[in-house]
Amino acid sequence: MSALLQIEDVSFSYPGRVVLGGVSFEADTGEFIALMGSNGAGKSTLLDTITGLRQPTSGTIKIDGKPLADWRPNELARRVAHLPQSVRADLPFTVEQLVLMGRYPHGEAWFDSPADVAAATVAMQRTSCWADRSRRVFTLSGGERQRVLLAACLAQNGDVCLMDEPAVFLDIEQQLRCFDLLAEEASHGKLCIAVTHDLNLALSYCSRLLVLAEHKLVVDRSVGEARRASDWLGYFSNRLQLGDTANGKPWVRYR
């Protein structure tokens, strides 16, 4: 049986500039993967190609063994939820209207069904934005807005959750709650891939690390393997050192 997500030799380039060059990996249900790399390494582009926002220059992406091009957009949106890196700050919608948009792929009907409303309610409660449900999105702070977008993705209930920097703008407590939520989703059989620059969050919550450098996938290893050999830290900076906290958790320190 094929893995839920198969990336086969995927490349993407703009005229005169390569962004991704032959990236391949497979990922399956229950995995929580940290996708990392320095700025411009191609992380967001990789997520965009999996979502169908960008067509790879070459290579194939398959969900459930079926090439992306063979999926109807609505079917694909029911399977793959995507949190973009940013959305407009001046949206006139209320929080509940924006979260309910995550349910649009699930119904052809013009109105939201009771099931849609229930799913959106649960998502808002899980992300602590239920109390703000009647507020307009443009009145929210950056962190509050990020939680609303996360709620919309959770309400979408895809089997594959692609999160482009989900913890950006969040305070420390909310960053931890965000990664708790994603780990919970993975434990319920979802595949979560989160772009992050926070190596400690990645080591603490994720099951696998993918590192992109110079447009290629240079590291693909489990967190356990990553803890045993810290050579991969060199892709981020030569001033990092991997150690353990007092209770045995992995911890990256600055030298």
Place this chain on the structure above:
Amino acid sequence: MTTARDETQKSVVFCLAVFCLAALILPWIGPGSLHVRDTLRFGSLDSYIFLQLRMTRTLLALFAGGALSLAGALFQAMLRDALATPYTLGVSTGASLGAVVMISFGWSVLWGIPATWIGAMVGAGAVLVMVMGVAAKQRRISAFGLLLTGVALNSVCGSLILLLYSLAGVARSFSISRWLIGSVDATSYGSLAVFAVVVIAVSSLVIAQAKNWNLMSVDETWAVSRGVRVRTLLLEGYVSGSVLTAGAIALTGPIGFVGLIVPHMVRGRISSDHRILMPCAFFLGGTLLAVCDALGRVVLAPAEVPAGVILALLGGPYLIWLVRGRL
């Protein structure tokens, strides 16, 4: 949670009621008072004025205002710009150029149809084809690409209008100015029926996509990852908005601001959800234009103030207030 269904039913029914009331009440408003008994007597002068002049004029204002207001809401969603109007993407200036060409050449009627109608439709169609042609060559069609192409053509058409205006004689220059102000005049029931059918059909298509317009107004990537075929939707929206705008302009001239004021008013007072916003904007936009036309008939009676002037007098201050709020 209050569901969209509850909100939609209440708000749309209210706005529809306002629209219908406007159709019933506004034809009675004019420089000369109409007597109910005489108006109901078929063949009387009052009956003629009511049915042939004021009713057709009110209905034209209701459908043209509705079309322009809905087109405004549509372009604001497509371009994700609160200041977008039916005039942002060049079609209206193309329509105006077509009408001005007809006036400049002194053609008033062609094949039994007012030449300005034909000119406006041809001008709008030409701009539409050019923008679509450029869009088709783009690697990745985007609202931004449509906007840039539309703005460029807007500028070219605007310059050509000024050129024709400066070359026309005094009488024709006056006719051009009068047409460019925009006004609602009595029309035949046949023309009105054709216009109403087109507006209702296209508006229904636009409103049927309201959920997708919600997604588009957030972000193109947001829409794609929720199952929207953005390229197809943008092209459908552009063609639909252009047909609504060109149809209204052909019959009334380029009436501004209704496509800006009403969607904003609905967004602020009723809902930003396009399932509610779009039908309400249609009904209230039509009502606003019909009210402005009725006001124009009486404020300086027996002279008439074009509805476009009344709307601009209301719309200008509103725009200043809006821009002030955004800074």
